[in-house]
Amino acid sequence: MNEGIFRALRALAAAPPPEEREWARRSGEAVSVLRETLRRHPRFILEEHRSFRLTRDGELALGLEMCARGKALPSSPDDPALPAFEALVENRPDARRELDQIHATADTSLRRARLLVERGDVQRGLCLLGDDDLVSLALPCVGVEHRTTLVDVDARLLSFVTDHAAARELDVRGVQHDLREPMPRKLTGRFGCVFTDPPYAIEGFRLFISRAIELMKPDGRLWVAFGQSRRAAERGLEKQRALLEAGLVLLDMLPDFNAYEAGESIGARSDLYLFGRTPKTRPLVTGRVEGPLYSSRKPNT
DSSP states (O other): OOHHHHHHHHTTSOOOSOHHHHHHHHOOOOOOHHHHHHHHHHTTEEEEEEEEEHHHHHHHHHHHHHHHHHHOOOOOOOOTTTHHHHHHHHOOOOGGGGGTTOBBHHHHHHHHHHHHHTTTTTTTOOEEETTTOOHHHHHHTOEEEEEOEEEESSSHHHHHHHHHHTTTOOOOEEEEEOOSSSOTTTTOOOEEEEEOOOOOSSSHHHHHHHHHHHHEEEEEEEEEEEEOGGHHHHHHHHHHHHHHHHHHHHHHEEEEHEEEEHSSGGEEEEEEEEOOOOTTTTOOOOOOOOOOSTTTTTOOO
């Protein structure tokens, strides 16, 4: 069975029957993929009152495929830090779509935090290049005491993070900076690890990667989150080409690691990649930048 069809059917195995956007989030597939599945396999899926469920044929097809793959239905671990962190993120500023802000789920932010600790990247000196997902505040929830630096253009977000950090005496340093300007010299070459979930548009992606390289030490590492619809794989290729052009080497890749509260055009999911520097690593963009950076094709003003 095609992977996109399998994920579309598996997402309908859980109750209650989802509407289209929720179906995309559950499956990790773009809405366009789900519609194509519905068109090509009407025996498997029934649409009722704008929601979707499996037919008996669909249940049988899914069951046979699950047996063939030897997989159980997905389940989420019970993270003891999740309730408190969910209460925290409920009060964060609304996502600014003109900046391509699409909030990751609270569970994703906590898993990112645990991963950064487990891989030793917080201890190496961590910079978050943009953090509307509040990984900076998820790290203390998992017991991190090392300093974290956050660079973001959004003054509302920085105020939220730094005010919360000050109230709890957390070591989070916030720096407001528009990445269209060169990185401040006090930050360049200072970090052993940079984490970023960059804009979807390739212009913004290339800029974020370039600024991340400026921040990294010679032996620094870079975590990058990005994804694309199964029906637009060339957009992922475009970003992979940019990373290769920047002279970065792929060290690890975690498929479907990130889940989002929106972003159904890419299935509300993205992969997480880890890159290392090489002697050929260099920024793709230098100096001051003008022009479009985000999916809206309008620069932030």
